[in-house]
Every structure is written in C-alpha cells, then in structure tokens.
Amino acid sequence: MRNQSGLLLVNIGQLLTLRLSSEKSGPRRGASLRELGIVEDGAVLCVGGKIVSAGKTTDALRDPWVKKNRKKILEIDCEEQVVLPGFVDSHTHPAFMTPRLVDFEKRTAGATYEEIAAAGGGIRLSVEPVRGAGKIALAEKVLDALHEMAEQGTTTVEAKSGYGLTVESELKSLEAIRVAASQWPGTVVSTLLGAHVVPKEFQGRSQDYAEAVCKEMVPQAAKRKLAQFVDVFCERGAFSERETAAIFGAAIESGLKVRAHIGQLSQPAAGFIDSILNCCHPASLDHMDHAGEDDIKALAECDTVATFVPGANYFLGLDRYPAARKFIDAGVPVALATDYNPGSSPTASVPFVLSLACTHMKMSPAEAVSAATINGAWALRMQDRKGSIEPGKDADLAVFEVEDYREIPYWFASNRCAFTVLNGTLVASGGSGELG
DSSP, X not given: OEEOSEEEEEEEEEEEOOOOSXXXXXXXXXXXXXXXXXXXXXXXXXXXXXXXXXXXXXXXXXOHHHHHHGGGSEEEEOTTOEEEEOEEEEEEOOOOSSOOHHHHHHHHTTOOHHHHHHTTOGGGGGHHHHXXXXXXXXXXXXXXXXXXXXXXXXXXXXXXXXXXXXXXXXXXXXXXXXXHHHTSSSEEEEEEEEESSOOGGXXXXXXXXXXXXXXXXXXXXXXXTOOSEEEEEESTTSBOHHHHHHHHHHHHHTTOEEEEEXXXXXXXXXXXXXXXXXXXXXXXXXXXXXXXXXXHHHHHTSSOEEEEOHHHHHHTTOSOOOOHHHHHHHTOOEEEOXXXXXXXXXXXXXXXXXXXHHHHHOOOHHHHHHHHTHHHHHHTTOTTTSSSOOTTSBOXXXXXXXXXXXXXXXXXXXXXXXXXXXXXXXXETTOOOOOO
C-alpha cells in the first residue's frame, strides 16, 4: 500500500472516464448508460487524493506542472491496460462473523430461501454470532471484506448493519464498520439495517420491534453519527409497507437518508413505491426482482436508483433475474451491486456481478460498467465525488490487465484487476491489512 502526493498513470489503452458528451444532469438512464467517455492512449494525474486531469498521455507529459514535478510523482506505465473509475458497491452486508454453510447445503437439497428462514435459518442464523462478538473482532471481519473488494476494483462501499437486531448489537455493528473504515483507504458509507428481519424474541410482534427501531435505534445511530442511511427489508416475512413507511419517517426526522430492500420475493402493494418515492425520496430501491409496470413508470420519473443484485439470484439458484432491460428501456436509472452477505450472495466481486448482468439480465458491458460506477455513486448520493474520472473528483481508479473493457465481464470467476487507487492510495491486487 502506497500513499503518494502525486500519481501519474500513462499509456492507458482504454481510459473509461464516464464523462458525458452533453450537460445532462441526474443519474444515467437509457442511452446515456452506454456513454463511457473512452480515451485511447490515456493518462490520469492525481494529486492530494484528487483527480487533477484525465486525457491523452501526450498531453499529460507536456503539462508544465508535470514536467517540473515529474521526479516527485509516482509514474506508472499501464502498458495499454484498461483504467476505469473504481467500482461503487452500493449494497453490502459485511458485518457478520460466520458463513451460513448449513443454509447452503439445504439449498443444494432443494430448500428455498423462505423455507430455510421459516425453519430458523437465514438471517436469524447470523444473529447470535454477531451478538456474541466483540467490536474489534467484528471490525476485523469487515476490514477483511473491504480488502477483498479493493483487490477486485472496488473503491467505495456501502456497508450495512443488520445481524445484531438489538439496539446494542446494531450500534456495535455500526461502530465496527466505522473502525474498519478508518483502517481502509477507500470510502465507506454506513447504513443502519436494524429492520432486516424480526428477531425471534419479537416473533409475532413485528410492530413492537419496528417501534424500537424507530424510537431507539434510529435516533441513537443519528446522534452518534454512525450511519448516513437507514434501510428496511420490506418483504413478506420481514417488514410490511406500513412498518417501512414508519421507519422511513423516523429516519428522515433524525436527518438520515433512506433506502430499501424491496420486491425481492414478492411484488410490493399497488401504489406503495409511488407513495414512498413522493414522500421519502429514497436514494435507492434494491433487488426489484418483482415490480409492476406502475412501479417502473414511477421510478422512471425520479432520481431514485433501482439497484440490482444478481449475485443473490445466482447463489439462491433462482431462474428469475431482475428485468433490467424493461427498467432501462423505460428510462429508470439502474445500478449494480454485490449484495455481499453470508446467506444469499457471498461474493465481493463486482466484475462477477457485471458478468451476471450481461449474461442473465442482457445488459450490455457498457451499461453494466455505468451501473457499477457512476450510478452506484448516485445510489449513495456521492455522484459529486465518485463514479467518474474527472478533475476535482476523488482519485478512485481500477486498473485491469485486459486490452478491452468488455473483457472485465467476459472473464468471469477470475480476477483481472492489477491494482486500485483509493482516494489517491495505490493498493496492489492481493494486498491485505490488519487493525492496528
């Protein structure tokens, strides 16, 4: 891991800046998802953790400041490789202690996600290990995940709590995320997901638990500045539309932004998505495997991002994937994320998710790249700092050992990432770290 005051990448075969040819504002949708702003024989200059310039190598080497300071700059010859904005993984659950191997084995025998949850598995199986873990032990697990993500090109991560399901354990999870984030050179956005599932001690009393989330978890997380977002798993077997709206209201009252898991297993009640879009302005609605025509139309008329997490569909062995083409063709801004978690998507690889999006959701490679970079940034409301390679933005870059960006989703189940740059810090693929 190296932190340089100046970093110059030259001889880039394809530099994907994600700059638009027009002055359009808002998240990418429709045809603009395919605009990658590719510069051949490109170069990027980063100073003080920010991008200073992005263009042709010849222009960069002629720059008077570069000529004067060239001996002080770390210069890397990219040898015609591909450079793109660091991935923005806008939906992850890294605050867990153990994998859910029993659930995995049950699925190989034919059990469904909902059947496993009803039998006491699923999310609840991760709760006791998290409740029993110390903050530092949990932070080590989160940090391990962050390093693994960075090795595959990810520079910004949204990290949720959600496996403690008590006020104490949810706040501990958010504290662990903050500790891990302080030891990682990338950027972490924290989300309170106290409303992940109703814990067993509240079984049959979901409204009582939702009230505890509203009156205790949310205000304390906000007061201690442990979270930027509040998330809710709005789904049968989890939280109702009414409970979701109440938790969103509490979050907004406490000054936090909102997002939701919705439409993963069943279609939301008619009119609900339109209602929360108008009253709560969620940054992102995630999963969206089941959505009606009216839901898609409502999303097309606002800046809320539909975030697809096809890793979960793959790992759960589902035949159905989100209808990406229907969303994109309707003008909905879409993002892609890993949904990294121990139960339904234990992958830290955004490139693998891009491959799934191309092969199973019929997104083009260009659309997939935009969805995992600039639209991921929009899903976190960080579009002014992340998601494209433009002067003034954070120096977040991913360098891949390929000649054409389409190879990133093409070579699935392999890591072609050579190195990443996270807020100006260069991290070679294969690096690791520990909490000090």
